[in-house]
Amino acid sequence: MKPAPFDYIRAETREEALAALSEHGEAARILAGGQSLLPMLNMRLATPSVIVDTYRLSRAAQIREAGDAVEIEAGVTQARLLGWDGLAGALPLFAKALPWVGHAQTRARGTVCGSVAHADPSAEIPLCVAVLGGEVVLSNRRKSRRVKSAEFHIGMMMTDRRDDEMLTALRLPRAKPGEGYGFAEYGRRHGDFAVVACAAKVTADSITFGVGGVGDTPVVARWDALDGSALDDALNACAWGLGARDDVHADARMRRDLVRGLGRRAIEAARREITA
Numbered sequence: 455m456k457p458a459p460f461d462y463i464r465a466e467t468r469e470e471a472l473a474a475l476s477e478h479g480e481a482a483r484i485l486a487g488g489q490s491l492l493p494m495l496n497m498r499l500a501t502p503s504v505i506v507d508t509y510r511l512s513r514a515a516q517i518r519e520a521g522d523a524v525e526i527e528a529g530v531t532q533a534r535l536l537g538w539d540g541l542a543g544a545l546p547l548f549a550k551a552l553p554w555v556g557h558a559q560t561r562a563r564g565t566v567c568g569s570v571a572h573a574d575p576s577a578e579i580p581l582c583v584a585v586l587g588g589e590v591v592l593s594n595r596r597k598s599r600r601v602k603s604a605e606f607h608i609g610m611m612m613t614d615r616r617d618d619e620m621l622t623a624l625r626l627p628r629a630k631p632g633e634g635y636g637f638a639e640y641g642r643r644h645g646d647f648a649v650v651a652c653a654a655k656v657t658a659d660s661i662t663f664g665v666g667g668v669g670d671t672p673v674v675a676r677w678d679a680l681d682g683s684a685l686d687d688a689l690n691a692c693a694w695g696l697g698a699r700d701d702v703h704a705d706a707r708m709r710r711d712l713v714r715g716l717g718r719r720a721i722e723a724a725r726r727e728i729t730a
Contacts, residue, residue: 457495464507468528471508471620472595478504479617485509486568487531489560508620512565519544519628526624532561532569532579544628546727547586547653550637551578557645570603571621573611573671576647578639580607581666583624584674585653591623598622603672610670632657634727636720640712642703649704650712656724663689663717668696668709689717 465471475482483502485491486509494500508529515529517538524544526535535541536552555561555569555578569579570590583590583603590606592599592615606614615621629635639651648667655662657679664674675692677685693713698706 458498458501460495460502461504462507463504464510466510468508468511468593468620468622469595471506471511472593472618474504474506475620476595476618478506482506482617484568484571484620486528486571487564489556489564490568490572490574522628522630524626524628526566526626528565528567528620528622530566532556532564532566533558535566536561545586545626546629547582547635547637547655548579548626550635551582551639551651551653554578554637554639554641554644554648554651560645567621567624570606570624571613571615573607573609573613574647575610575670575672576649576651576667578637578648578651578666581651581653581664581672582637583626584672585655585662585664586626587662588624588626590621591625592616592619593622594618594620600625604674607671632728634724636723636725636727638716638720638723640716650709650716652713652716652720654717654720654724656721656728658728661685661721663692663721665692665696665713665717668698668713685718685721686714689714692717 463474482504485505485507512529515527517530518525532555542549569577570583588603589600601614634656636654639648641648651666653664659679661677664672666672677688680688693710698709700706
């Protein structure tokens with residue numbers, strides 16, 4: 455299939471992109487790396503009348519460390535973040551999850567902020583942002599605002615972004631001593647969207663556990679330092695509470711089993727990092 459007709463605007467700067475959004479509002483869609491939007495256009499699942507291409511912004515986009523946070527600007531590709539020298543030390547959860555995101559070819563074009571803005575519930579990057587408690591920076595021509603990831607993702611491919619706003623950066627907390635991170639995923643093929651993905655941040659006193667691919671948004675639970683049967687019970691309650699549904703990829707029972715199994719694997723991997 456081919457896209458419905460649309461007008462095309464190629465933004466050379468962030469200001470140009472924001473001006474286009476201010477003018478066209480809900481009729482416009484941002485094109486970043488295009489790995490999600492272009493298939494939706496071809497299948498006419500999205501039919502905007504204006505496309506604002508921001509790919510040229512990637513030339514100036516930065517990954518910067520600011521105190522206890524890492525800021526990833528719009529335009530930073532997934533491949534660039536994966537190749538960043540500071541990734542394993544600053545964002546170890548991303549270092550574990552990014553190799554599961556698509557393939558080398560798609561990571562070379564797909565952007566980190568674009569994945570968060572697209573809000574696919576099976577995508578790995580929004581899950582990691584949710585587990586870390588990251589913030590989304592949204593900007594229009596007048597101002598910027600920060601929104602916690604839990605408040606930004608409000609439904610399947612639905613976000614808190616306003617029609618005149620663009621997601622201009624992510625702010626993620628740096629890893630601290632005494633924290634361990636784990637990630638585990640099952641998909642039909644490596645590189646496909648996850649049937650179920652689990653991510654964990656563990657300290658000596660707590661577990662932050664996230665699940666993607668089951669609910670309409672990433673789901674995050676926080677527990678004390680559970681172990682043994684208590685952890686099994688918590689994972690089981692989480693699996694049932696997600697309201698898993700049957701589809702062509704897996705039935706609800708399989709998804710619950712995956713949450714229990716992959717969840718324990720991710721948590722145990724995170725604990726090994728603390729004791730290593």
